[in-house]
Amino acid sequence: MAADPRAKAATLNLRRRLLSSSCRLFFPEDPVKIIRSKGQYLYDEQGREFLDCINNVAHVGHCHPIVVQAAHEQNLVLNTNSRYLHDNIVDYAQRLSETLPKELSVFYFLNSGSEANDLALRLARQYTGHQDVLVLDHAYHGHLSSLIDISPYKFRDLDGQKEWVHVAPLPDTYRGLYREDHPNPAEAYANEVKNVINIAQEKGRKIAAFFAESLPSVAGQIIPPAGYFSQVAEHIRRAGGLFVADEIQVGFGRVGKHFWAFQLEGESFVPDIVTMGKSIGNGHPVACVATTQAVSRAFEATGVEYFNTFGGNPVSCAVGLAVLDVLETEQLQAHATNVGNFLMEHLSQQKAKHPIIGDVRGTGLFIGVDLIKDETLRTPATEEAEYLVSRLKENYILLSTDGPGRNVLKFKPPLCFSLDNAQHVVAKLDDILTDMEEKVRSCKTLRIQPNSAKHPSGKWDLMFVLHLHQEIHDKMFSRFRG
Amino acid sequence: MAADPRAKAATLNLRRRLLSSSCRLFFPEDPVKIIRSKGQYLYDEQGREFLDCINNVAHVGHCHPIVVQAAHEQNLVLNTNSRYLHDNIVDYAQRLSETLPKELSVFYFLNSGSEANDLALRLARQYTGHQDVLVLDHAYHGHLSSLIDISPYKFRDLDGQKEWVHVAPLPDTYRGLYREDHPNPAEAYANEVKNVINIAQEKGRKIAAFFAESLPSVAGQIIPPAGYFSQVAEHIRRAGGLFVADEIQVGFGRVGKHFWAFQLEGESFVPDIVTMGKSIGNGHPVACVATTQAVSRAFEATGVEYFNTFGGNPVSCAVGLAVLDVLETEQLQAHATNVGNFLMEHLSQQKAKHPIIGDVRGTGLFIGVDLIKDETLRTPATEEAEYLVSRLKENYILLSTDGPGRNVLKFKPPLCFSLDNAQHVVAKLDDILTDMEEKVRSCKTLRIQPNSAKHPSGKWDLMFVLHLHQEIHDKMFSRFRG
Numbered sequence: 001m002a003a004d005p006r007a008k009a010a011t012l013n014l015r016r017r018l019l020s021s022s023c024r025l026f027f028p029e030d031p032v033k034i035i036r037s038k039g040q041y042l043y044d045e046q047g048r049e050f051l052d053c054i055n056n057v058a059h060v061g062h063c064h065p066i067v068v069q070a071a072h073e074q075n076l077v078l079n080t081n082s083r084y085l086h087d088n089i090v091d092y093a094q095r096l097s098e099t100l101p102k103e104l105s106v107f108y109f110l111n112s113g114s115e116a117n118d119l120a121l122r123l124a125r126q127y128t129g130h131q132d133v134l135v136l137d138h139a140y141h142g143h144l145s146s147l148i149d150i151s152p153y154k155f156r157d158l159d160g161q162k163e164w165v166h167v168a169p170l171p172d173t174y175r176g177l178y179r180e181d182h183p184n185p186a187e188a189y190a191n192e193v194k195n196v197i198n199i200a201q202e203k204g205r206k207i208a209a210f211f212a213e214s215l216p217s218v219a220g221q222i223i224p225p226a227g228y229f230s231q232v233a234e235h236i237r238r239a240g241g242l243f244v245a246d247e248i249q250v251g252f253g254r255v256g257k258h259f260w261a262f263q264l265e266g267e268s269f270v271p272d273i274v275t276m277g278k279s280i281g282n283g284h285p286v287a288c289v290a291t292t293q294a295v296s297r298a299f300e301a302t303g304v305e306y307f308n309t310f311g312g313n314p315v316s317c318a319v320g321l322a323v324l325d326v327l328e329t330e331q332l333q334a335h336a337t338n339v340g341n342f343l344m345e346h347l348s349q350q351k352a353k354h355p356i357i358g359d360v361r362g363t364g365l366f367i368g369v370d371l372i373k374d375e376t377l378r379t380p381a382t383e384e385a386e387y388l389v390s391r392l393k394e395n396y397i398l399l400s401t402d403g404p405g406r407n408v409l410k411f412k413p414p415l416c417f418s419l420d421n422a423q424h425v426v427a428k429l430d431d432i433l434t435d436m437e438e439k440v441r442s443c444k445t446l447r448i449q450p451n452s453a454k455h456p457s458g459k460w461d462l463m464f465v466l467h468l469h470q471e472i473h474d475k476m477f478s479r480f481r482g
Numbered sequence: 483m484a485a486d487p488r489a490k491a492a493t494l495n496l497r498r499r500l501l502s503s504s505c506r507l508f509f510p511e512d513p514v515k516i517i518r519s520k521g522q523y524l525y526d527e528q529g530r531e532f533l534d535c536i537n538n539v540a541h542v543g544h545c546h547p548i549v550v551q552a553a554h555e556q557n558l559v560l561n562t563n564s565r566y567l568h569d570n571i572v573d574y575a576q577r578l579s580e581t582l583p584k585e586l587s588v589f590y591f592l593n594s595g596s597e598a599n600d601l602a603l604r605l606a607r608q609y610t611g612h613q614d615v616l617v618l619d620h621a622y623h624g625h626l627s628s629l630i631d632i633s634p635y636k637f638r639d640l641d642g643q644k645e646w647v648h649v650a651p652l653p654d655t656y657r658g659l660y661r662e663d664h665p666n667p668a669e670a671y672a673n674e675v676k677n678v679i680n681i682a683q684e685k686g687r688k689i690a691a692f693f694a695e696s697l698p699s700v701a702g703q704i705i706p707p708a709g710y711f712s713q714v715a716e717h718i719r720r721a722g723g724l725f726v727a728d729e730i731q732v733g734f735g736r737v738g739k740h741f742w743a744f745q746l747e748g749e750s751f752v753p754d755i756v757t758m759g760k761s762i763g764n765g766h767p768v769a770c771v772a773t774t775q776a777v778s779r780a781f782e783a784t785g786v787e788y789f790n791t792f793g794g795n796p797v798s799c800a801v802g803l804a805v806l807d808v809l810e811t812e813q814l815q816a817h818a819t820n821v822g823n824f825l826m827e828h829l830s831q832q833k834a835k836h837p838i839i840g841d842v843r844g845t846g847l848f849i850g851v852d853l854i855k856d857e858t859l860r861t862p863a864t865e866e867a868e869y870l871v872s873r874l875k876e877n878y879i880l881l882s883t884d885g886p887g888r889n890v891l892k893f894k895p896p897l898c899f900s901l902d903n904a905q906h907v908v909a910k911l912d913d914i915l916t917d918m919e920e921k922v923r924s925c926k927t928l929r930i931q932p933n934s935a936k937h938p939s940g941k942w943d944l945m946f947v948l949h950l951h952q953e954i955h956d957k958m959f960s961r962f963r964g
Contacts, residue, residue, distance in 0.1 A: 006569050014572035018579065019564075020588050020778045022788040026565040033567035037560045055562065057791060063558060072554040076545060078519045079765040080537065082501075083508040085493045085515035093500035106502050111593040111767040112792060118626045143790055144600045145628040157786050278791055283561040285593040285767040285792040296502045304639050306504040308625055309539060309760055310594060310767040 008033045008045060026400070027393060037062035040414045040421060042398065051421055053399045056249055056412040059279035060326040067282045070322035071315055079315040082109070083307070088317035095324050096288065099259045101270045106296040108289040109312030113248035113277025114142030116287040117211070119306075120273045121146055123291060124209035124242045127272075127298040132164040134196060134210045134236065136171070138219035138404050141211055141246055150211055153218050153404075166200045166207070168193045170216060171224040174359045174370055175378050189224070190231035197239045207241035209273075214261030215250045220403025221368025221410050223361050229265045242295065245271035248287070252279045253327050253415065256337030256364025264363065284319040285310070332415040336364040343367060343411065343422040350426060354433040356381055367411040368402070380405025384436070391432045397425055490515040490527055508882070509875060519544035522896045522903060524880065533903055535881045538731055538894040541761035542808040549764045552804035553797055561797040564591070565789075570799035577806050578770065581741045583752045588778040590771040591794030595730035595759025596624030598769040599693070601788075602755045603628055605773055606691035606724045609780040614646045616678060616692045616718070618653070620701035620886050623693055623728055632693055635700050635886075648682045648689070650675045652698060653706040656841045656852055657860050671706070672713035679721045689723035691755075696743030697732045702885025703850025703892050705843050711747045724777065727753035730769070734761045735809050735897065738819030738846025746845065766801040767792070814897040818846040825849060825893065825904040832908060836915040838863055849893040850884070862887025866918070873914045879907055 011033055015025075025031040032050070036043040039061040042050045052062070060067065074088070082089055093107040110116050125131055133150045135141070140153040148154045149162050161167070169177050171189035178185040197207060210232060216222040233243040250261040251274075258264060262271055272295060277287035299306070310316065327333060344362055347369055351357040358372035371381035371388070385407045392399050402410045413421070493515055497507075507513040514532070518525040521543040524532045534544070542549065556570070564571055575589040592598050607613060615632045617623070622635040630636045631644050643649070651659050653671035660667040679689060692714060698704040715725040732743040733756075740746055744753055754777060759769035781788070792798065809815060826844055829851055833839040840854035853863035853870070867889040874881050884892045895903070 008567060011567045011569055011572055014576065015567065018572055018575035018587070018589055019794075020590055020782060020788065022778075022782050022784075022786070023564060023590065023794075024787050024789070025567065031567050034562060035560060035568070037562060042560075042562070042566070058562065062562065063560065068554070068557045071557055072550070075550045075553055078517060078524075078545065080516060080519060080524070080540065080544065082505060084524070085490060085497065085507065085513050086517070087488050087493055090493055090496035090500055094496065097500065105500070107500055108502055108505065112597065112790070114597070114790075115594065115626065122627055122630075143788060144597070144626055145604055146626065148604075154786060158784060283792070283795065283797070285798070296504075300502060300504050302504075302640060304504070304636060305506050306502065306625060307506070308594070308596075310765070312501075312505075313765065315765070316767070 026398075027390065032393070032398075039064075040417045048396060050393075050396045050398050051425065053397060053411050053413045053417070053421075053425060055398075055414060056254065057278045057283050058414045059252060059254075059282050060323055060330070060332060061414045061416040062283075064282060064322075064326055066326050067284075067319055067322045070318045071284060074315045074318035077314075079313050081307075081309060082312040086314050086317075088314045088321065089312045092312075092317040092320045095321060096276075096290065100274065100290055103270050103292050104274055104290040106291050106293060108291075108306065108308075109316065110287040110289065110308050111285040111310050111316075112142075112287050113246075113275065114144045114147055115308070115311075116248065116275040116277050116289045117141045117244075117246060118144050118146050119289050120211070120244045120275050120291075121150070121209065123273060123289070123295050123299050124244060126302060127295045128206070128208045128240055128242060130206035130208035130240060132166060132200060132205045132207045132241075134166045134168060134193065134200070134207055134241070136169075136212050136216055136219065137167050138170055139211070139213065139216060140218035141213075164205065166196050166205070168196045170219050170222060171228050172216075172220065172222050173225055174361065186225040186227035187231060189228050190235060193232045194235045197235055201239065207236060207239045209242045209244050210236040211244045211246060213246045213248070213250060214264070215255070215363070215366055217249045217366070217410065217412070218402055220370070220405070220408040221361065221366065223363060226265070229262065230269050233269070233271070242272035244273045244275065246275050248275055248277040249279075249412070250366055251276055252323075253333035254279070254336055254364050254366050254412065256333060256340050259333060261363075261366075280323060281316065281319050282323045284316060286316040286320050287311075288320075327415075330416070333364075336415050339417055339419055339422055340364040340367065342419055343426070346422065346426040347429075350430055350433070353430070354437070356384060356433060356436075362411070365411065365413055365415060365417060369409040369411075370403070371407045371409065380407035382407050385409065387436070388429075388432055392425075392428060395428050395432075397428055399425070508880075509872065514875070514880075521546075522899045530878060532875075532878045532880050533907065535879060535893050535895045535899070535903075535907060537880075537896060538736065539760045539765050540896045541734060541736075541764050542805055542812065542814060543896045543898040544765075546764060546804075546808055548808050549766075549801055549804045552800045553766060556797045556800035559796075561795050563789075563791060564794040568796050568799075570796045570803065571794045574794075574799040574802045577803060578758075578772065582756065582772055585752050585774050586756055586772040588773050588775060590773075590788065590790075591798065592769040592771065592790050593767040593792050593798075594624075594769050595728075595757065596626045596629055597790070597793075598730065598757040598759050598771045599623045599726075599728060600626050600628050601771050602693070602726045602757050602773075603632070603691065605755060605771070605777050605781050606726060608784060609777045610688070610690045610722055610724060612688035612690035612722060614648060614682060614687045614689045614723075616648045616650060616675065616682070616689055616723070618694050618698055618701065619649050619651055621652075621693070621695065621698060622700035623695075646687065648678050648687070650678045652701050652704060653710050654698075654702065654704050655707055656843065657862075668707040668709035669713060671710050672717060675714045676717045679717055683721065689718060689721045691724045691726050692718040693726045693728060695728045695730070695732060696746070697737070697845070697848055699731045699848070699892065699894070700884055702852070702887070702890040703843065703848065705845060708747070711744065712751050715751070715753070724754035726755040726757065728757050730757055730759040731761075731894070732848055733758055734805075735815035736761070736818055736846050736848050736894070738815060738822050741815060743845075743848075762805060763798065763801050764805045766798060768798040768802050769793075770802075809897075812898070815846075818897050821899055821901055821904055822846040822849065824901055825908070828904065828908040829911075832912055832915070835912070836919070838866060838915060838918070844893070847893065847895055847897060847899060851891040851893075852885070853889045853891065862889035864889050867891065869918070870911075870914055874907075874910060877910050877914075879910055881907070 359370035
């Protein structure tokens, strides 16, 4: 279908006419048209190269030749449903089982993380006979009706919280209820879950499952305190519920030290259900639910068939197998540790230099940089983060924000992201933050009054900085004055 | 990942160990291992060729080279999410819009028909402000929680009907409430919908949407009487609800005369939402929701983003475009009419010859053959249908059954299905039915008592026929006696 390349404006016009504006573009005021990609790089219609720091779907790198070839070879011979026997689906299940605790030995294949979480919900309800779900605040588990219901990130803006959904505080030790100065934040946050269970049970509700991303990402790249999930699992299981680890964004070697993010909790910690998506197909629509024999058997006992038209087809499984091969042969999990450590270290140096950086947290190539307006209240530096992201984009670096305050820069690049890439991003970040501080100084000198941060054109201008809290202003100035 | 071909038994053992038995195989007593396919043919590990009469996903033929090449070419250059501008997604939306009434001008892209129906549900609820859904009896709309709730085919076996779901009788003029002898079955069945709406409204319920397959397929390859859907749409809209046409199994040229099955209802009939899946990607996980500007705007007005990680990615859209190209260049819609008419004609001749065939209905390459035990009650010939399907499989013809009585042979082959294929299937069907009648005669002669239809080995044996109703027996005999 390669016609002559269409001008970006023409593509945008067609998109505005034919697609819903609910489907949003990055940088809506000046969107990017991408026509080619390779590894950690995206190329626009002018051939300009962008460094991709955020695409956790292109897990082993955009257009990885091994993965592309595997899809093609299988597409040439067979792509049909899983009602016929085929080796790819069983090989893929077996390879996945080798990455998981032995208890998680039954696999369901689907097309998206959302489909996986929806099935996890069905499995948990069937097994427990309960209906309710406990989730973490600000969580996002998918775009389906059932998942919007269990995603505070979404339902807060829509029709609100259903009576069968219960929300526990986010175990965020930087800006949550219990922070780095608390003697035992893991226990304190787990007790919050226990409280939520108790309140629900007093109302006669019964918990089917606790759902959580093993590292809450949409909630702001959160690293829960060690021991938290184990204690939560105890509370949940005591209430008759299952523990569902949503690894859709964070699993598959990204955290470096382990293959799955839930394994950060220790070897003895085993969720009842693990959901996978995004990364496992490197862009091909593949997803998976892994669970125990007991949970699977309860579902089978209904006698109702589970059929997913495309789920587990030979092409999807060939792609999944190829992604696993590449992860292994290119040792990308170890690479994620190396590059992640390097990036964390250099970002931490930036934190020491730039007061707007309140926190740098992460593991492997899952890193968050929490931007603040002030050190005391840790007020999210929302506008500053947006400005920074747009300046990075002008520098051909694609980064974005997450968290309820949209102030946490999130790094979750393809795992082939290199030390040079990390160094380059940090240098640009340093340049832009230094320039921002310079502008603060100019404004102050010119005695410009605080003003709307956004220019009527929609572009950020110099005024942005006047949103900064006095405390950070003063620190920035001290450097220039000094 | 091409290791040495594994023996079928070994694949089956691995499957039993690693996959849930809820994910069922065709012919569970003797499943088929398929390793290669082409057009309308599937090949097992021994190289045996099976004729595929049922795969409506491999719409333009298994492994169509144009579609496979389009996927590969796009996979080589870019596969990323729809937050960047790309021509494929707008080209695909534009091409789809050319096939639809002009009112259906906004497109959402997703990965599966289930995701599409779930989004349709959300759109309808948002637009109408209502929550309830009206569906046809025996309908199936997908495997997600929200869709099992609106699928009588599923919820009857599970936890039953939710209070927000209302079921109208299937407009089946062969075995439903109003039959071929009714003066106006369309109106009569539409009035049933009106009644269901009235009853719901008396309870204070408000209808958000009527969901129906434009040709109910899981319910038994049903052809609703002309005029039915238009009248239903009037009733639904008067109740403030939307009309959702589920074209996942039946759209995209299959019905021959029209591109979409809902168009059988006439040019002036326009659903509010059309959902597409299965066929549109020829096996690649692609799906789509088309709707009106008004419905889309109501969804946008919530301010909540709709993001689907893989939905509308450049590869999925390249595949979708290629499928449209092949449909056009190979004139498969006209081909579906020709082969469908031929098949209908020859199956009707079989009906005249074999009393077990109660009804032959269809349009294009969507055909149902309703098998009965007796002409008066039209009792579904469930066991006979299962036996027939297993005999066809022994003859390397893959056919299956649908309908609540699992007695309707369903033809929904890849559209490249040929006149020769049609002739071949009909000839085999004739042979097997003749042989079945022969066996009935032998049993009768031998004065064998009616018995369990199934052999303890799980295989069907001669005894099956003794399930046949006396009336059909007698007709069969008259032929042999005569």
